[in-house]
Amino acid sequence: MKRLNKNAVLLWVLLALPLIAFAQIPTVTLNNGVKMPILGFGTLDLRESTGVQSVAKAISIGYRLFDTATVYGNEEAVGEGIKKSGIDRSELFITTKLWVDDTGYEKTKKAFETSLNKLGLEYIDLYLIHRPRGDLRGAWKAMEELYEAGKIRAIGVSNFEPHQLEELLSYAKVKPAVNQIETHPFFQQYREREVLNGLNIQMEAWSPLAGGRNDIFNNPTLNAIGKKYNKSAAQVSLRWLIQRGVVTIPRTDNAEYMKENIDIFDFELDEADMLKITGLDLNTTQFPEWE
Numbered sequence: 001m002k003r004l005n006k007n008a009v010l011l012w013v014l015l016a017l018p019l020i021a022f023a024q025i026p027t028v029t030l031n032n033g034v035k036m037p038i039l040g041f042g043t044l045d046l047r048e049s050t051g052v053q054s055v056a057k058a059i060s061i062g063y064r065l066f067d068t069a070t071v072y073g074n075e076e077a078v079g080e081g082i083k084k085s086g087i088d089r090s091e092l093f094i095t096t097k098l099w100v101d102d103t104g105y106e107k108t109k110k111a112f113e114t115s116l117n118k119l120g121l122e123y124i125d126l127y128l129i130h131r132p133r134g135d136l137r138g139a140w141k142a143m144e145e146l147y148e149a150g151k152i153r154a155i156g157v158s159n160f161e162p163h164q165l166e167e168l169l170s171y172a173k174v175k176p177a178v179n180q181i182e183t184h185p186f187f188q189q190y191r192e193r194e195v196l197n198g199l200n201i202q203m204e205a206w207s208p209l210a211g212g213r214n215d216i217f218n219n220p221t222l223n224a225i226g227k228k229y230n231k232s233a234a235q236v237s238l239r240w241l242i243q244r245g246v247v248t249i250p251r252t253d254n255a256e257y258m259k260e261n262i263d264i265f266d267f268e269l270d271e272a273d274m275l276k277i278t279g280l281d282l283n284t285t286q287f288p289e290w291e
């Protein structure tokens with residue numbers, strides 16, 4: 001009897017582990033009241049079987065926010081990974097993005113349906129205009145309608161500079177909930193952050209690890225700070241973003257890195273650490289080829 005109880009407890013703990021991990025990821029509340037996990041999982045370059053396996057693995061480790069895009073060519077893989085995980089859809093927060101070729105009212109409606117079908121979902125949590133190009137007015141109107149119809153829980157933009165946001169706000173009926181922009185220790189985006197905070201638009205960081213560029217994982221400052229807390233340069237970079245209230249989505253297909261990147265809620269950088277990281281800002285993109 002005693003042995004049975006012990007086994008039952010063990011089984012309960014094993015079943016509850018993913019829930020416990022998720023419970024550790026704090027959320028931010030978007031300007032329309034929707035809650036979004038502050039840490040998620042990027043899927044750029046994770047295609048086909050790598051995409052499927054990575055998404056399913058990340059869910060089992062505790063990730064709940066997933067970031068994909070039409071142009072990544074992996075919406076089907078992300079959808080399959082979700083299915084494979086067996087998780088209830090309502091526990092996830094899924095972002096996808098409208099590519100520049102699909103802007104305009106009619107094309108946006110069609111592109112959204114295609115994304116939805118590829119992902120195998122009934123609704124999207126966050127739909128973003130990927131880049132400020134094309135017929136944005138038509139695209140935004142279509143997104144507003146899809147939002148009002150309950151097909152999207154929040155709509156937003158990506159790679160918008162303050163003047164481009166201002167223009168969109170001049171005709172938007174629904175204010176964007178998020179602007180997803182390149183942000184990491186080498187490109188800290190202080191001005192954008194101030195503008196977005198002022199507008200009550202959530203900042204989300206893409207390439208929070210600078211895509212591994214500029215030798216970020218061997219950066220002496222990040223590693224010296226990490227040593228104090230027994231954390232890596234990657235963990236320090238992600239923690240720094242989260243302490244600034246920025247949502248972020250590191251990407252990896254390596255299960256050990258997935259665990260490392262989610263293990264950032266048990267320490268806090270102090271003011272001196274934050275200041276040292278401020279000193280790393282080069283105030284420029286690490287992806288000039290995408291400009």
Ligand SMILES: NC(=O)c1ccc[n+]([C@@H]2O[C@H](COP(=O)([O-])OP(=O)(O)OC[C@H]3O[C@@H](n4cnc5c(N)ncnc54)[C@H](OP(=O)(O)O)[C@@H]3O)[C@@H](O)[C@H]2O)c1
Nearest residue numbers: 042043044067206207208209210211234250251252253257
């Ligand atoms: N809106 C946009 O225009 C836009 C643009 C770019 C990206 N994004 C989104 O942002 C997500 C993240 O950006 P990203 O994919 O460019 O790069 P990232 O997350 O900054 O960096 C990914 C690189 O870091 C490595 N890595 C991850 N965790 C690590 C760890 N703990 N220790 C050591 N190395 C680690 C990965 O290695 P492995 O390859 O070995 O796993 C990969 O090479 C994308 O996946 C995508 O969803 C959006």
